[in-house]
Amino acid sequence: VAAAAANILSIHADGGVVRFAVPALAGLVFTDGGQLQVTDAAGVVQTFALADVDSLTLADAAATPVTVTYAGAAATVVNPLADVGVAVTVDGADVTVTGTNGLAGVVFALSGASSDGLFKAYADADFDLILNGLTLTNADGPAINIQADETIGVTLADGTTSTLTDGVTYAAAPNDEDQKACFFSEGQLVFGGEGTLIIHGQGDDQHGLGSDDYVAVNSGTIQVLSAVKDGIHTNEGYYQLGGDVSVASGSDGVDAGDGPVEISSGALSLALTAQDKDAVKCDGILLISGGTVDLDVSGDQSKGLNAVEVHLAGGDVTIVTSGDAVLEASGSGFDPSYCTAIKADALVLLDGAAVDIVTTGLAGRGVSCDGDVTVLSGSLQVTSSGNGAAYTNELGQADAYHGPCIKADLTTTLTGGSITLTHTGSAGKGLSGDGDLLVNGSGLLLQVAVSGASVTYGFSDAAEAKAVSMDGAVSILDGTLILDATDDALKSKTSIVVDGGVIEVTDCEEGLEAPFLTINGGEIHVHAADDALNATMGSDIEGDDGSELVINGGYVALDAPSGDAIDSNGTLTIAGGTVLVHGASSQPEVGIDVNGTFRTDGGFIVVAQINSNMVETPSSLSGQRAVLLRSSTTFNAGTLFHLEDTAGNELVTFRPNQRYSSVLISAPGLASGTSYRVYTSGTHSGTLEDGLYTGGAYTPGTLRTTFASSGTVQTVQF
CATH class of the missing domain: 2.30.30 (SH3 type barrels.)
Known part of the structure; x- marks a missing residue:
């Protein structure tokens, strides 16, 4: 106003x-x-x-407002400003006002009803409209058409409802004037008041509400119940500081042109059914800092929020998508175009908002960015159930497409907030990226659960369901990750470095997998059907493939009932930290499987496993002693294994989760020339965590053997 x-x-x-x-x-x-x-x-x-x-x-x-009262085929105008440059012409119920002399702040108060009328304005200064229970239909053009590149304040009179309807086919406009919407303005439209505006957009090539500048909503209720094209269309931005706006349209919901879109308060709800359209879009920054945004996107390959950058700094955002991905012809095959809840060209930034996304369509995506995805604070929940599928890619090769909960082409950075990703569709991914992943936030919680089946393509290739899958390097410095996956829990095609934080893998096929896997700190718990830690180049080479698995510190507890808990197709070096391994209960799987050199240069290491010709011992060039204790007896799961020196000083008491017949131990306290006793069974009064007892005292069970430590690596049979 x-x-x-x-x-x-x-x-x-x-x-x-x-x-x-x-x-x-x-x-x-x-x-x-x-x-x-x-x-x-x-x-x-x-x-x-x-x-x-x-x-x-x-x-x-x-x-002294100019009042316009519509009554059927006529309109009555009271113009107290005729002598100062405000002219009004009336033709039936067609009212045209012209403001000259630069007179700003003129108020036009519109009321009444007409099924064949219009309001058109020309002005050289800002002016205001009051819609006071107006019902206006124009059979061959816009109901309201403002041909003024000025700021127009639109007050929706308190307690009233105004309804605007345009015609299906527009008559030609004089002087090639724009008439792009049922309610159209060349200038800015700023809405206020506590009334309601209802727009029925019927023009076959028009929007519901349009501005060649921007639209701002401070208060009031605006309902665009229909539009053949966009519900709300602007060239230079959409601002919502309050009010309640709802849109249903045949094209985009809100198209803000070059942008920005800024929503700081109020409520915005949209239902988008058209294919390959956007609920809210702009070619700039889309910022939500407050209020409530509720989007329902059912059109194939359509998007919820779509901008160069999407910033989610506050408010509550709920997006439900049910549209499918569409294969578009490209090159020698096809290129999938996805239905996506949040899409950005350069950046998706979550820093304070509460975002809830549900996707159900074929290969539907939650958050997708051609650039970076960054989460600093707030909450993000993505629940996806859409299946992936096989197809022929643009190179003519057999391939698979699928819908990750989060996908970034460049860098993914997680430093705070709560992120919950659930995917039940085939080949689904929780967090996926072509670039690097940085996790570094003490308050960060990332929970990912994927449970879908694989998608087979080509002769024998398969796209698997993975919790976190990155092409680039993964760096974890702090934060909590809770992962559950049908296939890999945390995979990188480049490297994984864990310096801190907590990683809890509750179930998976492979736990942490990368060509170069380094653990310097943090706390890691993995329960895996196959390999808990896996260093591999991804090739089928039987020997050392050049991959490296290094543990320099931290706490690592691994449980692999039917796989190799630690598997390196290259080298394995343990130089520090605590490593507890519950190995497989049957051959040929073992607790540690290394194609290259295996060194123990430090740390506290306990590996319980079944006897097998594949059981590994460290290199004699290792910097810390190790002993492999092998028994001809197989002990049941839960049977205590205890090692102490002959003076009764406890070195380790371990309670394996699976049946076992050999235990590998390497620890700083394993001294040369010292005699040790090996017990099984018995009881312990200390604290049990991950199979290891600390504190308390051991009550002996069965003494199995006594041996004297010798050499860097020793094998003891009993």
Whole structure:
């Protein structure tokens, strides 16, 4: 709403009152000859004798609204500003107003009803509209058409409902004027008041609400119930600071042109059914810092939020998508185009908002960015159930497409907030990226559960369901990750480095997998059907493939009932930390499987496993002693294994999760020339965690053997 200003000058003289629009005046002069001369912008001078002038007063144009009352095929206009540059013409119920003289703040109050009328405005200054229970239909054009590149305040009168409807086919406009929407303006539209505006957009090539500048909603209720094209269309932005806006359209919901889109309060809800369209879009920054945004996207390959950058700084955002991905012809095959809840070209930034996404369509995506995805704070929940599928890619090769909960082409950075990703569709991914992943936040919680089947393509290739899958490097410095996957829990095609944080893998086929896997700190728990830790180049080479698995510190507890808990197709070096391994209960799987060199240079290591010809011992060049204790007896799961020196000093008491017949131990306390006793069974009064007892005391069970430590690597049979 335009600000009030004293912009009408009234000269009260003996002959009556003469009024002038102040912006149209060039000068006001009191002459020595006792005259008052008023000069307008065109140089026309009116002269008043001061003796005849009683007073001069200033008034605000907004204080005397121009009223337009529609009644069927007619309209009644009361225009108190005709003498200061506001002209009104009426043809039946077609009302055209023209504001000249730069008179700002003029108010046009519209009420009544007509099924064959319109309101059209030309102006050279800002003005205001009051919609006071107006019902207006124009059978061959916009109901309201503002041909003024100015700021128009639109007040929805409290407690009233106004309804606008346009025609299906528009008549040609004079002078090639734009008429792009049922309610259209060349200038900015700023909505206020506590009333309701309903728009029925029927124009076959028009939007519901349109501006060639921007639309701002401060308050009130706006319902675009239909539009053949966009529900709300602007060239330079959409701002919502309050109010309740709902949109249903045949094309985009809100298209803000070059942008931005800024939503700081109020409620915005959209239902998008069209294919390959966007619920809310702009070619700039889309910022949600407050309020409520609720989107329902059912069109194939359509998007919920779509912008160059999407910033989610506050408020509640709920997006439900049910549209499918569509294969578009490209090259020698096809390129999938996905239905996506949040899509950005350069950046998706979550820093304070609460975001809830549900996707159900074929290969539907939650968050997808051609650039970076960054989460600093707030909450993100993505629940996906859409299956993946096989196809022929643009190179003519057999391939598979699928819908990850989060996908970034460049860098994914997680430093705070709560992220919950659930995917039950085939070949689904929780977090996927072509670039690097950085996890570093003490308050960060990332929970990922994927349970879908694989998608087979080609002769024998398969796309598997993975919790976290990155092409680039993964760096974990802090935070909590809870992962559950049908296939890999955490995979990188480049490297994984864990310096801190907590990683809890509750179930998976492969736990942590990369060509170069380094653990320097943190706490890692993995329960895996196959390999808990796996260093591999991904080739089928039987020997050392050049991959590296290094543990320098941290706490690592691994449980692999039917696989190799630690499997390196290259080298394995353990130089620090605590490593507890519950190995497989049957051959040929073992607790540690290394194709290259295996070194124990430090740390506290316990590996319980079944006897097998595949059981590994460290290299004799290792920097820390190790002993492999092998028994001809197989002990049941839960049977305690205890090692102490002959003075009764406990080195380790371990409770394996699976049956076992050999235990590999390497620890700083394993001294050369010292005699040790091996017990099984018995009880322990200490604290049990991950199979290892600490504190308390051991009550002996069965003494199995006594041996003297010798050499760097020793094997003891009993």
